[in-house]
Amino acid sequence: MAGAAEPFTVTGQAFPKPLIEIEGKPLVEYAIMSARPEGERSFVFVVNSDDVKRFHLDSVLRLLEPTCRIVQAHRPTAGALCTALSAVDELDPSLPLLICNGDQYLECGVTPALNSFARDRLDVGIITFTAVHPRWSFIRVDENDMVVETAEKRPLSSRATVGIYYYRRAELFIGAAERSLLKNARYANQFYICPSINENILAGERVGFFAIDNADFHPLGAPGDVEVFKMQLGREHAEKSL
Secondary structure: OOOOOHHHHHHOOOOOHOEEEEEEEEHHHHHHHHHHOOOOOOOOOEEEEEHHHOOOOOHHHHHOOOOOEEEOOOOOOOOHHHHHOOOOOHHHOOEEEEEEOOOEEEEEOOOOHHHHHHHOOOOOEEEEEEEEOOOOOOEEEOOOOOEOOOOEEEOOOOOEEEEEEEOOOOOHEEEEEEEEHHHHOOEEEEOOOOHHHHHHHHHOOOOOEEEOOHHHEEEEOOOHHHHHHHHHHHHHHHHHHH
C-alpha cells in the first residue's frame, strides 16, 4: 500500500486507493478480510507516509486490525519487493510469513491455501488463478506440480498469481529477496516479489501453488477492476433483497 495510485487520481478520486469506498467499506478492508487466516495472526502494513498524514490511514488500519504494526514509506520504493523488505525489522525470521497485495479480494480467503501448503510441507506457496494476460505474474510447474520458474508480466503458463505469497519461515523470503536485489533482477526498472521466488527454487526449496476459482478472485488494482466489483456487489445485494 506504499505505492502511488495515479490511475485513480486521474479519475478524480480524492482519497488514496486503500480508502476508496466500495459498498460502505474502504478498499483495504476487503484485502484484509482476504488475508485473515484462522488462528493467531499479526498484521504488518507498509503504507505511504503521506496517506497517514493527510488521510489518517494508520487510524483506519488500527480500527480494522487493532494489534497491527505500521511501517511508513517516506518516498517511493523500487518496487513491491523493496516495499515488503522495508518491514523486515518487524518480522521474526523463524516464523511463517504471508505477503499480500493490498488491492485484491479473495472470497475464499487464504485458509484453504495455507492448509494445503502445510499438508504439502512447502517452503514457499503461491496462490494462483487462471489467466494469460501479461498484466499478471506467472508460474511454471513440472510434472509433479512443483513450481520450477516464476516471471513478472510474462505468461509462462495459464497459472497467474493473485499476489499472495506464503513462506514457511520469513527468512526464506528475506534471503531470496536479498539475492534477487544483488542480481539486479528487475522488470521495467522495478523489483517484484514473484520473480524473487526463483531464488528459492535455485536454493532447492520446495515451492508449490494452490489454485482458486476465478470467481473467487477480485482484483482491485485499477479503476476498471473496482467498478466491476462494485457492480457485482450491487447485483448480489439486489438479488438478496428480492
